[in-house]
Amino acid sequence: MSSRTRGAGALVALVALFTAGHLAPYLLPTVVGRLSAGLGLTPARAGLVGSVLLLGSSCAGFALAARGERIGPRRAARAGLLAMVVGYGSAAATGTVPLVVAGAVLGGLGSGTATAVAAAGIAGRRDPHRAATLGLLSVSAAAGALYLTLPHLGGGHAPPLVAIACAAVLVWPATGRLPGGTRARAGAGAAQVTGPLPHRRAGIVLAGGILCWSLAQNALWGVSGRIGLTQAGLSEVTVGAVLAAALGAGLAGVTAAGALGSRLGRAVPIGAGTVLIADCVLLSSSAGGLASFATGEVLWNALYPVVLSYLLGLAASLDPRGRWAVLVGSASSLGVACGPVTGSLLSEGVGYPGMGAVLCALLLLVAAPMTAVARHAAGRPLVPGSVRRRGGAPAAVLAGNASGTPALVPQMGAPEQPVAAIRVPVTRHRLTRAAVGLAGVRGRE
Numbered sequence: 368m369s370s371r372t373r374g375a376g377a378l379v380a381l382v383a384l385f386t387a388g389h390l391a392p393y394l395l396p397t398v399v400g401r402l403s404a405g406l407g408l409t410p411a412r413a414g415l416v417g418s419v420l421l422l423g424s425s426c427a428g429f430a431l432a433a434r435g436e437r438i439g440p441r442r443a444a445r446a447g448l449l450a451m452v453v454g455y456g457s458a459a460a461t462g463t464v465p466l467v468v469a470g471a472v473l474g475g476l477g478s479g480t481a482t483a484v485a486a487a488g489i490a491g492r493r494d495p496h497r498a499a500t501l502g503l504l505s506v507s508a509a510a511g512a513l514y515l516t517l518p519h520l521g522g523g524h525a526p527p528l529v530a531i532a533c534a535a536v537l538v539w540p541a542t543g544r545l546p547g548g549t550r551a552r553a554g555a556g557a558a559q560v561t562g563p564l565p566h567r568r569a570g571i572v573l574a575g576g577i578l579c580w581s582l583a584q585n586a587l588w589g590v591s592g593r594i595g596l597t598q599a600g601l602s603e604v605t606v607g608a609v610l611a612a613a614l615g616a617g618l619a620g621v622t623a624a625g626a627l628g629s630r631l632g633r634a635v636p637i638g639a640g641t642v643l644i645a646d647c648v649l650l651s652s653s654a655g656g657l658a659s660f661a662t663g664e665v666l667w668n669a670l671y672p673v674v675l676s677y678l679l680g681l682a683a684s685l686d687p688r689g690r691w692a693v694l695v696g697s698a699s700s701l702g703v704a705c706g707p708v709t710g711s712l713l714s715e716g717v718g719y720p721g722m723g724a725v726l727c728a729l730l731l732l733v734a735a736p737m738t739a740v741a742r743h744a745a746g747r748p749l750v751p752g753s754v755r756r757r758g759g760a761p762a763a764v765l766a767g768n769a770s771g772t773p774a775l776v777p778q779m780g781a782p783e784q785p786v787a788a789i790r791v792p793v794t795r796h797r798l799t800r801a802a803v804g805l806a807g808v809r810g811r812e
Contacts, residue, residue, distance in 0.1 A: 381498060383538040391478045423476045449535075490684075513527070579702065586709040594654060599656055633677050637681070640674035
């Protein structure tokens with residue numbers, strides 16, 4: 368089997384794991400709604416169960432950030448998928464609230480494990496942005512299909528949980544294409560097996576920024592239905608149609624992100640996209656009719672996956688081993704878990720327009736540091752001295768735009784290696800022969 372075939376197989380496995388791991392957060396609105404209706408829970412308690420599920424997912428990601436290589440991708444992925452099947456399956460099979468909560472937590476741990484393995488693998492790809500875009504496209508399509516199918520499968524809390532468990536079962540065969548354990552790599556890869564976490568300051572800033580970024584997104588998403596029903600005065604059918612159109616716009620956004628690629632770099636999509644999302648949040652939260660509500664929701668959901676794909680690609684570029692990708696993804700899951708609770712509290716305290724103003728300000732606040740990380744921490748050129756010795760300014764441009772720069776290439780700001788003078792002994796005999804040869808050449812001229 369050629370290396371290209373093996374690479375394509377690994378990419379398929381990573382995209383499948385990414386889809387299975389992110390399916391629970393994507394289906395969280397219907398999971399929470401069915402928990403409330405099927406088990407007689409209040410909306411606040413049902414939302415708390417969903418938040419606990421996502422907290423388990425983020426905790427698994429944080430725990431595996433430094434231990435994933437010891438376990439091995441295939442073993443960790445299968446452990447996560449098994450936890451998903453057992454956890455979500457047991458939660459769907461019972462109507463006892465404590466058992467449902469325990470199953471949701473176990474399933475969340477499995478989802479986080481699968482997501483962590485996928486994030487680490489995507490970070491090691493030659494083009495992590497393309498791989499992340501394929502994963503977002505896959506999970507968006509799967510979630511959209513389930514949103515259309517689940518209403519026809521009866522009520523209760525079981526159908527969405529069973530769907531997530533079945534997705535884990537379907538993904539299991541693809542894990543055979545993942546590496547079975549950790550193997551030391553030759554050349555540049557050997558230095559990546561051990562070593563400190565690179566770009567600590569940039570990674571911490573990015574993780575904190577994406578936590579607040581995801582919190583703001585899901586704070587609005589958790590109350591979007593209520594905004595449409597109560598403030599915009601729309602019917603439940605109309606609100607459902609608007610949200611379905613928003614999911615379709617999300618698919619279009621993911622496709623556009625894949626087509627755009629790295630033409631604009633990462634800073635422009637992250638910074639400008641976050642500012643536009645903040646405007647959409649403000650528009651949706653203050654909507655008083657169908658036009659403003661639909662415009663805000665559709666544009667917001669079209670921009671959200673675009674910016675997210677670049678954020679995931681930026682996290683992957685900070686560490687080829689994928690540790691920052693896992694940590695940043697876990698921070699995003701933590702923001703997703705806290706989002707619905709934050710949205711409910713803000714909407715009850717200051718109303719929907721006030722909530723939108725607070726979330727808009729939060730997004731504008733985190734846009735600047737995340738854009739700064741994208742500008743200064745990813746794709747940096749070589750050290751000035753080495754650029755002069757190896758090709759000048761064109762080499763710096765090439766190094767800054769390369770998508771798969773090896774980890775051993777020195778980064779801007781790193782101490783330049785001192786140039787040591789090496790004495791080469793030259794004997795008088797060799798020097799005399801060289802002079803005679805040179806004189807012979809001049810004589811023939």
